[in-house]
Amino acid sequence: MKRAKAIWAGVLKTLYRPIIKRSFYRSLVGRMIEPNRPDKGRLQKHQVKSMLSSFWYEMYNIDLLDAFDKVPSLGNRHNIFLAAITVAAYRALKNSGLRKAYTIELMGDLGWQIYMSIVAAPKLIARILEPRPQKRIELVLRLLMKFPFSPTGRPCYEVEAWSDGEAMYTYWTWCPPYQFVKNYVREHGDDGELELFRRTWCEYDWALVYALLDGAYGKLGYYERPHTLSHGDEVCDMCWSANAQHKSRLQWIESHQQREIRRHSG
Secondary structure (H helix, E strand, C coil), X not given: CHHHHHHHHHHHHHHHHHHHHHXXXXXXXCCEXXXXXXXXXXXXXXXXXXXXXXXXXXXXXXXXXXXXHCCCCHHHXXXXXXXHHHHHHHHHHHHCCCCHHHHHHHHHHHHHHHHHHHHHHHHHHHHHHCCXXXXXXXXXXXHHCCCCCCCXXXXXXXXXXXXXXXXXXXXXXXXXXXXXXXXXXXXXXXXXXXXXXXXXXXXXXXHHHHHHCCXXXXXXXXXXXXXCHHHCCCXXXXXXXXXXXXXXXXXXXXXXXHXXXXXXXX
């Protein structure tokens, strides 16, 4: 079992090494070293190369096998690996001398590059198979819930998902990557990692709706999440729609409450 986990960790590192390298250079080269301070200069390739080396050092010091012990699913282990990348890259950038708030801003761009590499395959499949914008969003989400967001129940992802034809709703009550970051902070102290998670992973969904539509049909799409696990809530209750004018929050809550009534009565 330990050997299998070690092999999976090795496979992930091999697969993601070129993606990580590309994401570092695309996201960081040419960015200001300090916001609104052009006199401080901009990040050069050799500086980003040093950050990348520091990143791999930080990754080496994260006990992935111990984290993998907590979840049996390959998809969930994959996303824990991505959470480890987030933490290690943040520490590498921050240790280079960048300020905390600016580091988190840069991590948003760096992480988005990596995130879209995961979404690329299901997005392409949906684009080929489904011309209808709403159905395209739903197909991508359902593919992602097959892998890597595999909802097999705690300690893996836990989610209930449904569609009313106008929108898709995903009701997440457990998030292994967030648990990983919480455990990391519990062991090493919080140097901004929890805020980092909220400002990266938890904020990508709004942009994801637009990306899944390719900005097509003159639509921005609609996404709403009244509650968020990383904010201390008990759920991430999400609404996804291709219609930018879909529903108000009140209408969304009413739909969710009706769903809860049906779920408990059944």
